[in-house]
Amino acid sequence: MKIRDQLEQTLGRFTELEQMMSDPSVLSGETGNMANILREHGGLSKTALKYRRYKKLSEDLRDLAPMLASADPDERQMAEEETKGIREERERIWDELLELSVGGDDANRTRCVMEVRAGTGGEEAALFARDLFEMYRRYAEIRGWKFEVMDSSISERGGFKEVILSIEGDGAYRELQFESGGHRVQRVPETEAQGRVHTSAATVAVMPEPEDIEIDLKPEDYRLDKFCASGPGGQHVNKTESAIRLTHLETGIVVQCQDEKSQHKNLAKAIRVLKTRLYEAKRETERKERSKERMSLIGSGDRSERIRTYNFPQNRLTDHRINLTLYKLDHVMTGDLAPVAAALLEYERSMLRDDEAA
Numbered sequence: 001m002k003i004r005d006q007l008e009q010t011l012g013r014f015t016e017l018e019q020m021m022s023d024p025s026v027l028s029g030e031t032g033n034m035a036n037i038l039r040e041h042g043g044l045s046k047t048a049l050k051y052r053r054y055k056k057l058s059e060d061l062r063d064l065a066p067m068l069a070s071a072d073p074d075e076r077q078m079a080e081e082e083t084k085g086i087r088e089e090r091e092r093i094w095d096e097l098l099e100l101s102v103g104g105d106d107a108n109r110t111r112c113v114m115e116v117r118a119g120t121g122g123e124e125a126a127l128f129a130r131d132l133f134e135m136y137r138r139y140a141e142i143r144g145w146k147f148e149v150m151d152s153s154i155s156e157r158g159g160f161k162e163v164i165l166s167i168e169g170d171g172a173y174r175e176l177q178f179e180s181g182g183h184r185v186q187r188v189p190e191t192e193a194q195g196r197v198h199t200s201a202a203t204v205a206v207m208p209e210p211e212d213i214e215i216d217l218k219p220e221d222y223r224l225d226k227f228c229a230s231g232p233g234g235q236h237v238n239k240t241e242s243a244i245r246l247t248h249l250e251t252g253i254v255v256q257c258q259d260e261k262s263q264h265k266n267l268a269k270a271i272r273v274l275k276t277r278l279y280e281a282k283r284e285t286e287r288k289e290r291s292k293e294r295m296s297l298i299g300s301g302d303r304s305e306r307i308r309t310y311n312f313p314q315n316r317l318t319d320h321r322i323n324l325t326l327y328k329l330d331h332v333m334t335g336d337l338a339p340v341a342a343a344l345l346e347y348e349r350s351m352l353r354d355d356e357a358a
Helices: 002-021 032-069 073-101 122-143 171-177 263-289 329-333 336-358
Strands: 111-118 146-154 160-168 181-187 198-208 221-228 243-248 252-259 306-311 315-319 325-326
Touching: 002 032, 002 073, 032 073, 032 198, 032 325, 073 181, 073 198, 073 243, 111 171, 111 263, 122 146, 122 171, 122 181, 122 198, 122 306, 122 329, 146 252, 146 263, 171 198, 198 263, 221 263, 243 263, 252 263, 306 329, 315 329, 315 336, 325 336
Parallel strands: 181 306
Antiparallel strands: 111 160, 111 198, 146 160, 181 198, 221 243, 243 252, 306 315, 315 325
């Protein structure tokens, strides 16, 4: 989708939300959606208002065009001066809109769900998955984002077989979306007596979290199963059926949450994750439908695609998509992910500029 089409879509949705906010049934609270509408409206406002201003400036330029051809020199001079100022402002706003558009339609969502799973490599892969979890947690702290564990499955040595996170804050999805894919680690495992370097892997998926009003999910759309939460090795964490498993009947998508002691809290988290996966499935369908259009060279976000290598003996991080190599892996693993995120965003920004120039 071209940037202008994307911006038109954003402004259209923003206008629709504005109308909803003035609807008496919404204001009265009858629909119960006001909080979600306000949150979505706020998330779109920065981009939508800038684009609305951009379109107004374009209209002003069109209105000034006849005056530029006026026979009256004073009128022509005034029009030329005004045109110059409007063009400069419009160009500045366009650069800002380009920046806000990096990452596609969902670039400016403030909430996302991240799933980190151990891949090949057994226990070492699970420990690497935990290291990635800690890297993202520290980066979220540095950025001032809210970070919440939705569900996790812990391995025997304290690694993660799988962990699902919710991250919320300004720029969260925009900066983290390019983390989706396969992450490979090369290092000497703690259990390796002879000091040999092993290779193992983990996969990451980052999905924008939709607002409640965007995904219509009713209780009859899924099967709800309750069970006792368990820990490593099948040990029971508690004897009450606080863990929740949801199976979406139409798609077969399965989500489970057991981190909370409260069944109600686990259900709320599971519904959020299920809605996110349903939204991601919808986005994937749309991506396939327009597959003939340009796909970002940064990658599709497919978890089978190897995107990065973490070489501990050489203190080296390599992002294979943009040929980025940094010899400060120790800094990155402690949460200094900013140089990597910035490089990926700049690469995507340059691709957008090339697209617009084409």
